[in-house]
Amino acid sequence: MLTIGDKLPDFTVPVQQGTNALPAGETLSQDAFPGKWKVLFYWPKDFTFVCPTEIVGYANLKQDFEDRDAVLIGA
Template sequence: MSFLVTRKAPDFSATAVMPDNSMKPDFNLADYRGKYVVLFFYPLDFTFVCPSEILAFDKSLPEFKTKNCEIIGVSIDSQFSHWAWKNTPVVQGGIGNIQFPLVADLDKNISRQYGVLLEAGMALRGTFLIDRDGIVRHAVVNDLPLGRNIGEALRMVDALQFHEKHGDVCPANWEEGKEAMKPTATGVADYLSKHNG
């Protein structure tokens, strides 16, 4: 949630199911320092909205990787549930052999640290962009029925990297390579007149 933005991402060590289907008992967020990370939480394995998000992240994974960005999924399910879901075909309600880690947050400590744990015991759909130094730079949390936009997650990685490289701000609807609103009163007026008719 927003209180984490600009702060160090809470570190954790937990068991994760890796891209090759092995189970890594000492998976650490700290091991990803030097890379950008999109850390996302979802409610439960074997549900209906979650596979659409996970498959969309997996489809976009090559694009994230070209930006030196890794994807990590987290839910309160066990590593055995994650493994079973990965080994169930998509046509049967599974997610197939997705190529990013799924972390088991069985004790719910990770979800609690990131402020996404509901009283009912499952996590909201939280998405956190973490920079190469382990600082949370962007966070968005959706209620359970609302699937997230993977394209927006990619846009935020682009925006962060653009800012880091050029020192410029990224105004509303900024996209890499597209004309952006200039951050001045005149620039805002010109932008609105062109884009709002």
Template structure:
């Protein structure tokens, strides 16, 4: 698995766009291509989930989506992705009311290129671990974590990590933005 200090790999993936616009109409506006060149100069957070139409995944996706404005206020673009195709992502969004109006794009890594390059594929299950990467504006990985398939993440902790990384000080355990550093 790539780790802190490594360059985040180049990629170009099809995605289901953020928002609800056009979900109940034709394909126009539903899909977009997202690459490592998008949101240049911003921090980026990538969170991987195993696959669509599962039980824990929508709780995480909705939680990250609900916090998209908090991340954006810190100049962080949030991307969610799994090994499913953009068509599967779209179908899931159309049939799950919680996912209909997401504030983040759902990237499709169905060829497993980015997942493989990052080393986040679960060897036995053949799907992504619940991995999360925080990448700085220069494309350098500044935080990486991976959970077992059965354990969801808390987006609040990743917001705290972004705050600490952007602060630049020595941030103690449970530190929050605005508190003194060491």
């Protein structure tokens, strides 16, 4: 299990933002956002009340993460 400060393993995944279709060829990798902390969060139950609750909670803290040079990446 990775914890704070551990190096992410190499990965490349397709990106989707919002409800739009996947952009042509746009990907996200461990090299994205150089010089920033990356906060990866996952929601355990798509299409239940848990999913939007967690996403909204992180969205409410977005500025706090940005103030600390961190980006939020949800999956």
